[in-house]
Amino acid sequence: MSFCSSVKSELLNLRVSGCCRQAFCYGFMLFGRAFSIKRIALQTANEEVARGYANAIFQNYKIKPEIKTGGSKKPTFVAEVISEADRLKILAQYDFGMSEELIDDSIFLRDCCFASFVRGAFLSCGNINDPEKEYRLEFNVKTETIALELQALLLREGISLKSAKNGKGLKLYTKDSAVIEDLLTFMGASKHSLEIMDTKVIKSVKNSINRARNCDSANISKTVEASIRQRRAIEFLKSVDRLESLPEELLQAAKLRLENPEATLKELVRLSSEPLTISGLNHRFQKIIEIYEEMKN
Ligand SMILES: [Zn+2]
Structure with a gap:
């Protein structure tokens, strides 16, 4: 088909x-x-x-x-x-x-x-x-x-x-x-929407591997960069004891990411105990990054 x-x-x-x-x-x-x-x-x-x-x-x-x-x-x-x-x-x-x-x-x-x-x-x-x-x-x-x-x-x-x-x-x-x-x-068609998101992540990981092989690490794809940024922000908030005081929905998203550091967004949505959309989860990570950036500046 x-x-x-x-x-x-x-x-x-x-x-x-x-x-x-x-x-x-x-x-x-x-x-x-x-x-x-x-x-x-x-x-x-x-x-x-x-x-x-x-x-x-x-x-x-x-x-x-x-x-x-x-x-x-x-x-x-x-x-x-x-x-x-x-x-x-x-x-x-x-x-x-x-x-x-x-x-x-x-x-x-x-x-x-x-x-x-x-x-x-x-x-x-x-x-x-x-x-x-x-x-x-x-x-x-x-x-x-x-x-x-x-x-x-x-x-x-x-x-x-x-x-x-x-x-x-x-x-x-x-x-x-x-x-x-x-x-x-x-x-x-949320199933297929997730599939596209996944394909994108896979493609970008492949690209970044190829680029790394070509010693062109400055060009790491945006998607991979985004997931790295999420984890960096969460780890930072955790290190300064701010994680637990985040609003409940952000805390849930952060925990989900920490427990599954390698998972794609699609997998995270599936692993979540509450119903979530990819864009919803993405939005939460965005918020976390904003808080992190505010705290750093
Ligand atoms: Zn209607």
């Missing part, structure tokens, strides 16, 4: 809560092959995605899209709402205002609903490369207006994507591993 299929499989197997159900389905449909009175369809090489699309529509509207298989060399799957009456029933749920090319954000009841919408959109038109080879995540959006709207909505969440012309449509993309991690976490 490709990395992309594996991410999509994780996204498809997440539970969709009641408030998010319509938003998820909407993202899936809007970013598919067609979403209009003439046609509501998704075309994909991924059978699981085609089934996910059909299921989402069935759960929301009790309408069963047809799934057809085609393509001789590369199999393709087309999931499609066949009857016009059914398409009308679906489209009647959305307020398009003056244009079918706008995102109806009244569907997003809460923040989680927008995240589910993005998840649906990514399943329809998204692609992610294997991080071992290249950091790249993209949405291939068929119309420019919708792409620009998605770009603006994501920016509000602090996720910044670049855009590039792609035929009639627009491609939104990023090659920044940190943005990819954020986006995967936002959509709920």
Whole structure:
């Protein structure tokens, strides 16, 4: 299974809560092959995605899209709402205002609903490369207006994507591993987000070893440097008896690091007795380093 299929499989197997159900389905449909009175369809090489699309529509509207298989060399799957009456029933749920090319954000009841919408959109038109080879995540959006709207909505969440012309449509993309991690976490693919973080650590350790071999130690990668800084700060606070007086959450993070000096962030998150995210843990280490730097100056 490709990395992309594996991410999509994780996204498809997440539970969709009641408030998010319509938003998820909407993202899936809007970013598919067609979403209009003439046609509501998704075309994909991924059978699981085609089934996910059909299921989402069935759960929301009790309408069963047809799934057809085609393509001789590369199999393709087309999931499609066949009857016009059914398409009308679906489209009647959305307020398009003056244009079918706008995102109806009244569907997003809460923040989680927008995240589910993005998840649906990514399943329809998204692609992610294997991080071992290249950091790249993209949405291939068929119309420019919708792409620009998605770009603006994501920016509000602090996720910044670049855009590039792609035929009639627009491609939104990023090659920044940190943005990819954020986006995967936002959509709920936390397992794969952790995997990227891990790949990054492994890559940077490999790099730093290679650089050390080349006697170029000034270039030790940022990630390795960061973990060294964490331990230096914690050890210092410990040596001046400040460790135990840290706020509970920082103390927990520090202890976790001291008990597992060689562990990656991903492993630390797993080893932690309380639920933690990588970015949350990273943030705590950041705080510890700030305290350490203040004390030193
Ligand atoms: Zn929701």
